[in-house]
Ligand code: SF4
């Protein structure tokens with residue numbers, strides 16, 4: 001039996017999962033229109049490869065991966081491209097994003113699919129295939145999977161952790177996938193294992209999903225895979241990658257490192273499934289399992305095409321009359337869909353119809369009483385109330401000292417806060433502000449560099465000019481002297497005079513230059529002082545952000561990166577209730 | 578639905594719930610109090626509560642804050658009850674009203690209201706009153722005194738004279754005075770043998786009241802409302818010092834059990850040093866806070882000029898709490914191994 005470890009903190013909200021597991025995964029009918037956003041994962045925005053009027057086949061590439069950390073996007077079904085235009089994004093802001101609008105032709109005709117034998121290919125080719133097939137983390141982070149399939153050069157790969165915990169309330173898409181398609185998941189994990197060569201493979205599933213545990217165990221046994229399928233205690237956020245790694249391996253991945261630096265890597269079960277489809281069937285990611293639950297008549301999991309508009313999707317479940325909105329994701333980390341036109345995307349694991357009864361209005365925010373409940377439940381062992389005080393006071397440097405970028409926005413702190421403070425919102429506000437300032441600072445630094453370069457060039461040019469002038473003058477003086485010398489031949493010591501004249505000329509032109517240089521020096525000094533001052537008040541640890549942290553930030557920010565910054569609900573200046 | 582921000586799912590915690598649990602935890606102590614000293618303490622509690630609520634409402638009005646969540650959050654009531662329990666039960670009515678006013682108006686609202694007060698309001702009330710009215714604050718009825726409720730009420734409302742026989746001193750005070758009067762001729766053990774005053778453990782009657790506080794405190798701990806760190810450290814600080822000196826010279830110093838169960842020790846340990854607003858927040862900080870407060874309370878109690886030292890000890894530590902917090906920040910996830 002594998003020894004399990006504990007992570008600190010966490011909460012136990014009502015899971016509300018039973019409602020949606022009664023029925024098997026249904027295949028959602030073809031919608032009348034699809035709006036496929038080109039940017040569905042972390043990293044570069046894929047370039048559109050189709051134009052309005054073009055006919056596309058199911059699985060045809062419509063957005064090419066841009067850069068290594070980027071994942072391709074494909075047509076979810078066959079049909080005609082109606083437009084490549086801005087369309088509302090699956091994002092709380094309601095902002096638009098470049099999307100390909102496809103009118104299905106009803107034939108659902110696949111493009112030619114070419115399976116590969118991953119065992120016979122070089123690892124780079126397999127990673128490339130995953131990139132071309134648009135395989136990304138389907139647990140919600142949507143980080144391109146191929147980018148995580150390279151082991152650290154210095155640290156041996158010890159554990160491959162597969163995340164089937166699914167700790168958020170209401171969501172059951174991974175549960176059903178594990179129950180119904182366990183074999184393909186195991187095969188997909190096999191692909192990851194072959195690429196990373198870990199010593200052990202650990203599949204973690206919360207112990208409230210015994211069927212899924214049994215299914216994966218059976219599948220692993222059948223395929224002769226030596227994977228440990230482990231039931232982990234049900235406690236939110238056990239499905240956070242770092243928490244699951246901690247539970248299964250005892251390792252704590254600090255925010256300053258990549259998990260591979262500790263010899264461990266983590267993927268979601270649905271990601272393994274899509275990876276296998278891509279490798280063994282040549283199928284790119286064009287659909288995913290989405291839980292439709294909450295205030296609907298028929299809660300259930302559906303295999304839905306990416307790009308399906310929310311309105312058509314929720315109709316499958318029959319929303320009850322008092323439905324007042326839809327959440328994408330779980331109730332702890334999800335967000336409200338902006339409009340009914342917003343499409344399902346690779347990150348959409350769950351749609352919850354809300355009602356006042358399910359999610360009652362929040363009680364008014366009270367002042368923090370420093371009870372420490374939030375710190376008790378924070379899985380990253382932060383002091384949320386300190387972060388809150390500093391964020392509220394806009395003391396962003398302090399928020400960084402208290403590790404705001406280690407916050408995964410899991411919402412545990414808000415969940416328990418007796419003063420009902422929307423802590424996560426304050427943290428997002430602080431993070432966004434810090435990023436904004438960082439950007440500003442970078443822009444200013446660039447401008448300064450440009451200015452300095454220009455000044456230096458001007459100075460150089462001036463100096464060159466002056467030198468030329470001086471030389472010319474000197475030459476002239478020398479000539480004159482020579483002439484004089486020639487004219488008054490026999491007179492004593494003409495040469496020193498000429499030399500003196502020659503040296504005198506540049507000296508004479510020096511004063512104006514000096515004044516200018518002094519002015520420039522003064523400006524430069526002022527700039528330097530300003531920079532130093534800025535650096536002093538500026539957040540410190542942004543400068544030291546590691547790639548892993550940047551990745552985390554990117555993941556955290558993925559949902560709101562195109563959005564305006566949400567300000568905290570109350571004016572932060574008002575320091576008292 | 579409120580779409581502003583996740584999480585959309587919250588548990589049922591509220592400030593009011595926290596405060597109600599604290600009030601509930603005070604009930605065993607209050608029960609013992611009433612049983613031993615009669616129901617006059619309930620009058621004091623009612624006086625303090627009414628004053629606190631009125632002051633709270635007035636201050637909210639003045640500060641242009643809504644009455645709605647704040648008046649009913651229970652925090653003022655907790656302060657009121659603590660004051661009523663910390664003051665002598667036969668103290669004149671205006672003393673408790675003054676103390677409560679001071680606590681709510683100055684110690685709480687002038688510092689910014691709920692969650693902003695650097696000092697524990699109840700302890701401020703106690704300290705201010707004991708400095709201003711030392712005599713009144715030191716007169717405690719002996720448990721053996723059999724006085725009807727009507728007579729007690731007459732004393733509180735100034736309708737009957739405050740006779741020395743009625744209003745004595747706390748066991749702590751009695752011990753201190755006794756030691757001083759006898760100037761070493763009589764040891765602590767002989768003094769404590771006077772069961773009329775000192776009961777079996779730590780003062781007749783008082784030991785039951787403080788045991789009630791202990792019970793309530795343990796219940797709060799079980800419910801997760803308070804952590805064990807501060808109370809345990811407080812009691813440890815107190816007993817360690819008491820124990821050390823008692824072992825050193827049992828004739829001069831009372832045993833730790835006496836100190837644990839007399840005066841404000843138990844009330845302080847479970848209901849005062851656990852105050853989250855004015856105390857420390859980190860586990861290590863709570864230990865330091867509690868231990869220092871306990872030790873300091875002992876020092877003031879035994880060597881200082883006041884009958885009990887809990888209030889002054891707590892106030893002094895309140896002053897240090899922010900600093901202690903800064904230096905006791907726990908290591909975060911993934912950062913415990915310093916070598917990383
Ligand atoms: S849980 Fe809320 S009230 Fe308690 S310390 Fe944290 S932020 Fe403050």
Ligand code: SF4
Pocket residue numbers: 374377378379380381382384406407408409410411412413414423424427
């Ligand atoms: S949201 Fe951030 S601060 Fe709050 S519990 Fe989660 S990790 Fe900790």
